[in-house]
Amino acid sequence: MKIVCDTHVHCYQFEQLAALLDAATKNLSRQPDSDAKLLFFTDGAKDPTWEILLPRVKAGGCIVGEWRLNLHIDRSLIKAHKGELTIYLAPAKQINSAQKIEFLLLGCSEKIDEGMVESTILDKFSDRYAVICPWGVGKWLGSRGATMSELINQHASQFLLGDNGGRPKIWSKVRHFEQHPSSLINGSDPLPLSGEIDRVGRFGICFDIEGDQLTLDSVLQAIRASNHHNFGDSMGLFQFFKLQLGLRVSS
Numbered sequence: 001m002k003i004v005c006d007t008h009v010h011c012y013q014f015e016q017l018a019a020l021l022d023a024a025t026k027n028l029s030r031q032p033d034s035d036a037k038l039l040f041f042t043d044g045a046k047d048p049t050w051e052i053l054l055p056r057v058k059a060g061g062c063i064v065g066e067w068r069l070n071l072h073i074d075r076s077l078i079k080a081h082k083g084e085l086t087i088y089l090a091p092a093k094q095i096n097s098a099q100k101i102e103f104l105l106l107g108c109s110e111k112i113d114e115g116m117v118e119s120t121i122l123d124k125f126s127d128r129y130a131v132i133c134p135w136g137v138g139k140w141l142g143s144r145g146a147t148m149s150e151l152i153n154q155h156a157s158q159f160l161l162g163d164n165g166g167r168p169k170i171w172s173k174v175r176h177f178e179q180h181p182s183s184l185i186n187g188s189d190p191l192p193l194s195g196e197i198d199r200v201g202r203f204g205i206c207f208d209i210e211g212d213q214l215t216l217d218s219v220l221q222a223i224r225a226s227n228h229h230n231f232g233d234s235m236g237l238f239q240f241f242k243l244q245l246g247l248r249v250s251s
Helices: 014-028 049-058 118-125 142-158 175-179 216-224 237-250
Strands: 002-009 036-043 062-064 067-071 078-082 085-096 102-106 130-134 160-164 185-187 204-208 228-231
Touching: 002 014, 002 102, 002 130, 002 160, 002 185, 002 216, 014 036, 014 049, 014 062, 014 067, 014 078, 014 085, 036 049, 036 102, 049 062, 049 067, 049 078, 049 085, 102 118, 118 130, 118 142, 130 142, 130 185, 130 216, 142 175, 160 175, 185 204, 185 228, 204 216
Parallel strands: 002 036, 036 085, 130 160, 160 185
Antiparallel strands: 002 204, 062 067, 067 078, 078 085, 085 102, 102 130, 204 228
16 A cells, blocks of 8 residues: 655644645645555644644544544544545654754654653654654754764664755755665655645655555554655745745744
């Protein structure tokens, strides 16, 4: 079974969820011959989408715009459908470590404390979830860059590195990408700015799972195995600076 997936999705305003699902379905449909489309909602402190959505779905399903959401047969996933369109939603958490290094815990829906030491995060969660450390502007420089190198040297088998659609093409060389032995995991990582939901599903991964039934466990196993194909292009320099300026104006 071939899955096409965006591993790093945020919905900062819940009322925009229907538009986000529309954009994601359209963008993921550009990848050929997939059997299922999947989004990981990486809940952070300011965008607890999964935390809001799951109780509503468990209470008997819910309607978001023209989308009907119900629990999938694997009750760890949500199935969203609109006419003939179907997309699956999965949980994830985004947390910051003691040194403010960002980690994504794909498959996680529990509450996680912020500020743990990086090695503790890996020791505690790498066997339960797919742990991704995503690239971000300035996040792997200086002392944090040294910490990242040490983590890769000592704990590479416990986590993967993530790339995101917000990295400009001109920033083509990232030494930590070359240092880690496994393939990168793409995810769009939309920002809390107007129009950013249109990027969801443009930057992600394709992979196969065994059998013909989608389950969260089979997805996490495939992602941890790093046997996937990345898709999507990094953005242009003008768009990158426009978004960075927008972040600073809105903060």
